[in-house]
Amino acid sequence: MDKTELALFTVIFVDTIIVFALVMLFIxxxxxxxxxxxxxxxxxxxxxxxxxxxxxxxxxxxxxxxIRLFVFPEKLFQYFG
Amino acid sequence: MGLDVESEITNSINAGNIVTAHETxxxxxxxxxxxxxxxxxxxxAGAYKIAGGANGGFLSSDAASILGFxxxxxxxIGAGFSVPLLVVISAVIAIIIAxxxxxDYLAINxxxxxxxxxxxxxxxxxLAGVFSGGILAVVIMYTGLIxxxxxxxxxxxxxxxx
Numbered sequence: 001m002d003k004t005e006l007a008l009f010t011v012i013f014v015d016t017i018i019v020f021a022l023v024m025l026f027i028x029x030x031x032x033x034x035x036x037x038x039x040x041x042x043x044x045x046x047x048x049x050x051x052x053x054x055x056x057x058x059x060x061x062x063x064x065x066x067i068r069l070f071v072f073p074e075k076l077f078q079y080f081g
Numbered sequence: 082m083g084l085d086v087e088s089e090i091t092n093s094i095n096a097g098n099i100v101t102a103h104e105t106x107x108x109x110x111x112x113x114x115x116x117x118x119x120x121x122x123x124x125x126a127g128a129y130k131i132a133g134g135a136n137g138g139f140l141s142s143d144a145a146s147i148l149g150f151x152x153x154x155x156x157x158i159g160a161g162f163s164v165p166l167l168v169v170i171s172a173v174i175a176i177i178i179a180x181x182x183x184x185d186y187l188a189i190n191x192x193x194x195x196x197x198x199x200x201x202x203x204x205x206x207x208l209a210g211v212f213s214g215g216i217l218a219v220v221i222m223y224t225g226l227i228x229x230x231x232x233x234x235x236x237x238x239x240x241x242x243x
Binding site for chain 2: 037
């Protein structure tokens with residue numbers, strides 16, 4: 001795996017997690033359940049855990065968007081030539 | 082600048098790269114550092130380096146170690162006491178360390194093949210940990226990062242480094 005491939009892999013890695021987190025938030029909003037730690041948390045049955053996971057996903061999206069928008073252009077995109 | 086830095090700059094210029102460096106060391110985050118850029122004019126690819134070991138990543142090795150320990154502890158506590166927020170925060174920390182690991186690795190100019198795959202595998206382990214559950218997921222995430230750190234050490238070793 002050369003540096004360009006690894007840089008591309010990193011972008012795909014981050015984008016995949018952002019998409020996954022956004023899908024999870026969408027499912028949480030529409031279906032009232034959210035996935036974490038290998039299981040679903042239902043808003044009706046485990047409200048506390050449901051909101052904890054929701055906050056966690058929002059935090060994840062904020063951090064990864066920051067890295068994607070501010071860190072990658074300076075540190076990573078140079079490897080794409 | 083240290084002799085090793087001057088040697089690296091000389092070698093890079095001899096290889097046809099464009100090197101940019103400042104005249105005197107700069108003060109940054111409470112310390113004095115030497116930074117320099119090695120750019121290939123044909124492809125635009127290059128390395129943004131800081132003398133003393135730090136390079137392309139955004140976390141120092143100390144910060145990564147402390148964050149790693151904190152993330153692992155939060156993950157284990159969260160999984161053990163069913164606090165999903167702690168597990169997700171643990172996953173966020175693991176992802177941040179994984180990204181910094183990759184950026185550090187990319188900035189190393191080495192000749193050993195296959196280490197990139199090991200770094201990629203360690204990041205995939207982090208991803209697998211994010212998608213699965215329980216204490217095992219936390220262990221998988223951070224074991225992957227430790228394996229990636231091993232690959233980094235190998236790339237930095239005198240055997241591999243150019």
